[in-house]
Amino acid sequence: MRVVAGECKGIPLKSAQGDNTRPTTDKVKESLFNIIGPYFDGGLVVDLFAGSGGLGLEALSRGMDHGIFIEKDNKAFQALQYNIAKCRYEEQTECYRNDATRAVKALIKRDEVIDLIFLDPPYAKIMYYDVIHQLVEANKIAKDGMIICEHSKQFTLAEAYGDFVCQRTEVYGDIAISIFQTKGE
Template sequence: MRVVAGDRKGMPLKAMPGNNTRPTTDKVKESIFNMIGPFFDGGIALDLFAGSGGLGLECLSRGMERVVFVEKDRKAYSIVKENVAKCRYEEEAEVFCNDAARAVKALIKRDIVFDVVLFDPPYHKAEYYDLVRVLIDHGKVDPKGVIMCEHATDVTLPDAYGAFVCTRRETYGGVVVSIYRVAEEEGE
């Protein structure tokens, strides 16, 4: 596992041993960023189920100003911190060891709006996708932003979360990537 593109291209990342987390493969990661925007001109991202931090670190490498990483598993949290330090992004990263639902409750109280939201929860916990709506309902996702949900093929996500509509859905083996954006008005 490595950073695929940008400032830290090729940087190897430590992965969590065992089956508790499932790192996004480099191939899928590259496809995700081809869909959501290969490079960024600043902005803030949320990597809500960070695992080893690969998706959030990819955002930083590709030009995001800041990323908030949330990971519940203590060992995985330590690996996120280790990977952030290895990539020299300590100043640009906030790393929290917390349950996703609690983290979202804390984030909605902060003066922060995300340009990119990355959702890759444990596949057997489909209820976590409800947190997408909570973030949107509390104005925590910029209307020009993008939401990426990675999920198993047997998990069906809605066609829309409020104004955010699924604009693209791609399958990679047993993994589906669903991209949500606010639909543009006719003539824009």
């Protein structure tokens, strides 16, 4: 696993040991960013269920200004902190070892909007996608922002979260990635 493109291109990323996380492969990451980017002009990225941080770090490498990473698992959190340091993004990131539902409540209280959010919860925990509704209802996702959900291809997400409509779903083996944006974006 590595950073695929941008200023940190080629930097290898450490993944958490054990079965609690499934890092997004470089092939899937490259394909996803070719669809949603491939590069950005600043903004805030949130990597909820960050694991080792591969998606959020890729977004920072490709031009996002600031990243917030949320990960509950201790081993994954240690790998995440290592990877942030390896990419030299300590000044551009906030990293929290926390449950996603608590983290979303904290995000709602902040005075900023999210330009890009990645959600990749454990596949068996489909109820975690409900946090998207909370963020959308609180106007915490920029009108031109994107919500990226990684999920099992057997699971179909809602067609929309408020004004954010599923614009595209791509399947890679057993996983699917659904991209939500407001109509007209």
